[in-house]
Amino acid sequence: MSKSLVLSGGGAKGCFEAGALYELYDHMSFDYIHGTSVGALNGLILCQCYLDKSKLLLKDIWTKIITKNNNVFQKKYFSALVGKPPLNFSPLRKVIQDNINLKKIISMKQTLRFTAVDLVSGKSIVMSNHECGNPNELLDSIIASATIPPAFVPVKMGENKLIDGGTRDNVPIQSLRNQNIKSALVILCNPKKIDEKKGEYNNLFSIGLRTIDIMTHEITINDIDNVMKINNLLKILKKEEIENNEWLENKEIFEIGVIEPDEPVGGVLNFNHNNLLNGFLKGRLKGKEFLSKIKN
Numbered sequence: 001m002s003k004s005l006v007l008s009g010g011g012a013k014g015c016f017e018a019g020a021l022y023e024l025y026d027h028m029s030f031d032y033i034h035g036t037s038v039g040a041l042n043g044l045i046l047c048q049c050y051l052d053k054s055k056l057l058l059k060d061i062w063t064k065i066i067t068k069n070n071n072v073f074q075k076k077y078f079s080a081l082v083g084k085p086p087l088n089f090s091p092l093r094k095v096i097q098d099n100i101n102l103k104k105i106i107s108m109k110q111t112l113r114f115t116a117v118d119l120v121s122g123k124s125i126v127m128s129n130h131e132c133g134n135p136n137e138l139l140d141s142i143i144a145s146a147t148i149p150p151a152f153v154p155v156k157m158g159e160n161k162l163i164d165g166g167t168r169d170n171v172p173i174q175s176l177r178n179q180n181i182k183s184a185l186v187i188l189c190n191p192k193k194i195d196e197k198k199g200e201y202n203n204l205f206s207i208g209l210r211t212i213d214i215m216t217h218e219i220t221i222n223d224i225d226n227v228m229k230i231n232n233l234l235k236i237l238k239k240e241e242i243e244n245n246e247w248l249e250n251k252e253i254f255e256i257g258v259i260e261p262d263e264p265v266g267g268v269l270n271f272n273h274n275n276l277l278n279g280f281l282k283g284r285l286k287g288k289e290f291l292s293k294i295k296n
Contacts, residue, residue, distance in 0.1 A: 005030040009037025009166030010189025011268030015276040017042045018062045019283020025055035034172045036165040040114035040145040067273040085153045102135035115165030116144040124169045171223035183255035
């Protein structure tokens with residue numbers, strides 16, 4: 001099985017990813033981890049588990065340390081009144097600083113990569129633990145990858161103003177292709193079939209979050225479908241046909257395994273304890289199912 005792991009974005013739905021990783025921990029290890037948004041956070045937690053030689057932090061953060069929205073983000077209603085993003089990640093920064101040895105993660109052997117998007121250029125920005133010069137830079141990079149617009153203030157790093165990587169690359173498989181990696185396990189926070197989420201949607205905040213949800217779902221489907229289409233074409237076309245096709249030239253079959261929930265596991269910003277615990281348990285079940293399949 002591949003030593004590469006891709007973790008999608010999904011906000012609070014990352015509890016599902018964490019549950020799946022908790023089950024996989026004793027059976028699979030990953031040398032190369034790439035996450036977007038909450039996937040970047042879960043990749044960071046997994047790296048700390050490797051340092052600790054224990055999977056308990058995955059469970060503790062998602063079922064004990066984070067039990068409500070206030071553990072993750074802070075609301076500033078006055079900011080909204082003057083046209084500024086009303087939320088910030090000050091509480092999440094403290095959770096990370098209290099539980100993650102950022103300095104050791106910068107120098108560990110595993111490669112952790114994470115994606116954000118620059119508001120100015122509109123391009124995806126890929127960062128790595130090994131490229132971060134200090135713990136604060138690594139912390140800012142992880143937070144930037146999860147900064148959902150327009151609810152959160154963009155993270156300024158150098159000349160870039162960074163927002164959630166899921167707005168362009170929610171399942172960062174292309175990054176692995178660029179590293180000449182040919183297979184990966186992908187864990188999704190959402191089922192590939194979008195949920196018909198009923199609600200009033202009568203304010204800018206709820207409308208904006210639902211719009212982001214729909215957009216990132218479409219990006220996720222496109223990311224995975226693109227890989228499958230390329231694989232199918234590479235299998236049926238002759239060598240000379242591939243060499244004469246600019247789109248397929250230099251591409252190779254990329255094998256993926258996918259773990260995804262059967263049904264939605266909550267809202268993007270719903271960090272209620274029961275919701276997180278339920279999603280974590282669903283992730284554990286899907287992790288067990290995946291292990292059973294690859295053993296048979």
